Amino acid sequence: MATVAAAPDIGSRVGALRRAAGMTQEGLADGRFTKQYVSQIERGEIIPAGELLDWLASRLGVERVVLETGLSTPDLERISERLAHGQRLLDEHRHVEALEIFQSLRGSLTHGAPRSAKRSVVRGEAWALIRLGRISEAADLLGEARSVADGPTGTRDEQSEVAYLTAVCCYSLSDITTAQAEFGRALQLLDEADETDDRLRLDIHQWRSRCHRRQRDFEAAREDIDRALELCHALDDVRRRAEVHLQASLVAERLGRWVLARRYAETSRDLFEEVGDTVTRGRVLNNLAGLNHSLGVDDVAVSQLREAFAIFVDAHLEIEAGYVLSSLAEIHREQGDLEEAGVAARRALEFLEGRIDHIQEVGTAQLVLARAHLDQGKLDEAEDLLGVVDASYAATESVAHQARSWMTRGELELLRHNESEAARLYREAAVALQPPDN
Structure with a gap:
């Protein structure tokens, strides 16, 4: 049965189609009911449903779905195809093209279009904006979506998804406190939803684990990622399994379990290869290289970093290339090749310039460069750059990273x-590096 909120739209469509067919209200009624009854339908005072809606559609020569949504079955199929195309573009990291698809769809959907289609459009557009670093635009879009989801026709699962995506925006801006609150709200709303959405629940847990890592609450991060691993094993979703194993690797690394972290990362790399996602496979290679470096296998680490860098350059992904160069710079510095370390760190900062949503990695590249100056005895240059590092890390709300800067300052003072x-x-x-009190 149509909802009250949708009834005026159905009624107005009945009236418009009747007039286009050259029918009077009495002609449409065809002796089944009165002219006044048709008038009440067109004014939205009566909500046609079931057999009556089928009968009206037949009299007007349209499919029932046209009365319900303003769209024909071919229209709905085209929308579904474009949504699927937009998602494929996101998966292929073609974010500009994906954004064009979703924004065009959002502008073309009628008021009566299925809520599921509108929800998918907002989700896709928000992710495209987030991936492009246009976080404020994504937040504005989600603010509009929240006002609709919190309205009288909104559902708990819709509200939960908006809260989840809002939390991702907050995390991207290093507003970890607000992100935590929104992730918690998203989980609570899911608990109140009529139907279980394990995919969304999995996404919330694996993203919230990132917040815990930033706050150095590694036990809480492990609990979230363990829950996400449980959920992904019950789902037939290879991409999510790949993403969760990547996050599990990062949590294990923070807990000092490097061999386990490498095993998780290798599983993630293989799963991303299975779904044909070369770019994210490159990201995992970057993380694997860090683990192999920690385990003393530098030749493998450098090889993996070079492979990842080639992937990102071919895909024109400057942010990812910057991450790899930052990692290479650190290995060069530790191996005593300070000139190469400086070159790689400067190139990393060029790639990462202006990306406040990647400020943590900006600070890391700045710190590598500062330490290279320090190792070369350029103390004034190192001191100037450490001031910039402090500002970058202060924006991340990550005390672990700030502590790295303070330790480098300590070396400078020595x-x-x-x-x-x-x-x-x-x-x-x-x-700062002491574990938080529980």
Whole structure:
């Protein structure tokens, strides 16, 4: 049965189609009911449903779906095809093209179009904007979606998805506190929903684990990712399994379980290869390289980084290329090749320039460059750059990263024979790195 909110649209469509067919209200009634009854339908005072809706559609020479949505079956099929195409573009990291598809769809959908189609359009457009770093635009879009989802016809699962996507925006802007609150709200709304949506629940858990990692609450991160792993094993969704295993690898790495982290990452790499996602496979290679570096297998690490860099350059993905160069710079610095470390770090910063949604990696590249200056005895250059590093890391709300900057400052002060200031900085870093109280 149509909802009250949709009834005026059905009624107006009945009236428009009747007039286009040259019928009077009495002619449409055809002796089945009165002219006044048709008038009430057209004014939205009576909600036609079931057999009556089928009968009206037959009299007007249209499919029932036209009265319900304003769209024909071919129209709905075209919408479904374009939605699927937009999702494929997102999966292929062709975010500009995906955005064009979803924005065009949003502008063309009629008021009576299926809510599921509108929800898919908003979801796709929001993700395209997030991936392009246009976070404020995504947040504005989701603000509009929230006002609809929170309205009288909204559902708990719609509200949950808006909260989840809003949390992703907040996370991307390093507003971790708000992101945590929105992820929690999303899970609570899912608990209240009429139907279970395990895919959305899985997504929420694996994204919330990132917040816990940023806050150094690694046990909470592990609990979230374990729940996501449970859910993904029950779903026939290879891409989500790949994504969750990647996040599981990052959590295991933070817990110091590097061999387990590498195993998770290798599983993720293979799953992304299975779905044909070369770009995300490159991202996993970058993480695998870091793990192999930690395990002392630098030749494999450098090989994996070079393979990942080639993937990102071919795909014109500057952000990802910047991440790889930052990792290469760190390995070069540790191997004593300071000139190469500086070159790689500067190139990384060129690729990452202006991307506040990747400010943590910007700070990491800046720190590698500062440490290369330090190792070369360029103390003033190192000090100037560490001030920039502090500003970058302060925006991430990640005390672990801020502590890395303070420890580097401590090394700088030791080289200047300022032992008391170095000790203070080391103490500050040590306190910051203490596990949070439970």
